[in-house]
Amino acid sequence: MDLYARPLAPHPDQTLPPVPSFTLISETAEADSTLPATQTAAGGSISPHLKWSDFPAETESFFITCFDPDAPTPAGYWHWGILDLPASQTELAENAGFSDLELDGPAYHLPNDTGEPNYFGAAPPAGDRPHRYVFTVHALDVDSLELADDTTITTASFHALFHTIARASITFTYQEPAEN
Numbered sequence: 001m002d003l004y005a006r007p008l009a010p011h012p013d014q015t016l017p018p019v020p021s022f023t024l025i026s027e028t029a030e031a032d033s034t035l036p037a038t039q040t041a042a043g044g045s046i047s048p049h050l051k052w053s054d055f056p057a058e059t060e061s062f063f064i065t066c067f068d069p070d071a072p073t074p075a076g077y078w079h080w081g082i083l084d085l086p087a088s089q090t091e092l093a094e095n096a097g098f099s100d101l102e103l104d105g106p107a108y109h110l111p112n113d114t115g116e117p118n119y120f121g122a123a124p125p126a127g128d129r130p131h132r133y134v135f136t137v138h139a140l141d142v143d144s145l146e147l148a149d150d151t152t153i154t155t156a157s158f159h160a161l162f163h164t165i166a167r168a169s170i171t172f173t174y175q176e177p178a179e180n
Contacts, residue, residue: 006072008070009069009070011069011132011169011171012067012069012134012136013136013167013169016161016164016167019164020165021168022053022054022056022137022167022168023053024051024052024135024137024168024169024170025050025052026050026051026170027049027051027094028048028094031171034174035048035121035122035173039122039133039172039174040121040174041120041122041123042123043121045118045120046095046097046121047066047092047096047097047098048094048135049092050064050091050135051090051091052090052137052168053090055139055166055168056139058141058165059087059139059165059166060087060140060141060143061085061086061142061143062082062085062086062089062137062139062140063082063084063138063140063145064080064081064135064136064138065078065134065135065138066080066119066134066136067133067134068122068124068132068133068134069134070128070129070132071124072125072128075154077113078112078113078152078153079113079121079122079133080097080109080135081109081110081111081112081153081156082097082103082107082108083107083108083110083147084105084107084108085104085105086104086106086107086143088104088105089103089104096119097109098118099117110150110156111152111153112153113153122172122174124175124176125176126178127177127178128175128176129175131173131174131175132173133171133172133174134169134170134171135169135170135171135172136167136168137167137168138160138164138166139164139165139167139168140160140163141163141164141165142163145159147159
């Protein structure tokens with residue numbers, strides 16, 4: 001099966017209504033570079049460091065996601081979701097995706113596409129083209145979306161859409177070598 005034959009999916013931000021942007025950086029890797037092995041499923045699923053600034057003053061909370069638009073599915077693949085992160089928290093240390101105990105205040109992890117409430121590292125099919133892992137911080141105008149902790153990231157994204165006042169993304173790539 002030639003996985004390269006499928007069309008390249010758009011960057012997820014291109015499919016959302018435009019909003020202002022702000023700054024998002026990572027000490028783990030440079031934007032558009034390859035994720036380190038520790039951020040892959042095989043390497044331990046350690047979530048990367050993220051830090052953001054210059055978001056709107058009226059921000060009341062953040063919604064964090066990691067999405068692979070290149071997964072060979074009709075709807076991509078959600079690797080991470082954090083909801084209700086207080087506006088006072090503007091950084092996540094490496095491995096903050098391990099559990100809710102690593103998060104401040106009322107913030108909590110949503111189940112990713114494995115069904116687990118944590119960060120699931122990059123895991124593209126062996127030999128497939130490089131996959132993009134888009135980490136996005138959505139600045140919201142409410143302190144909580146008031147969703148259950150078992151809400152899917154897709155459903156949370158739908159609700160967040162109506163409260164997003166700014167958005168910042170950083171993209172990394174990863175490619176699993178072909179099996180011999």
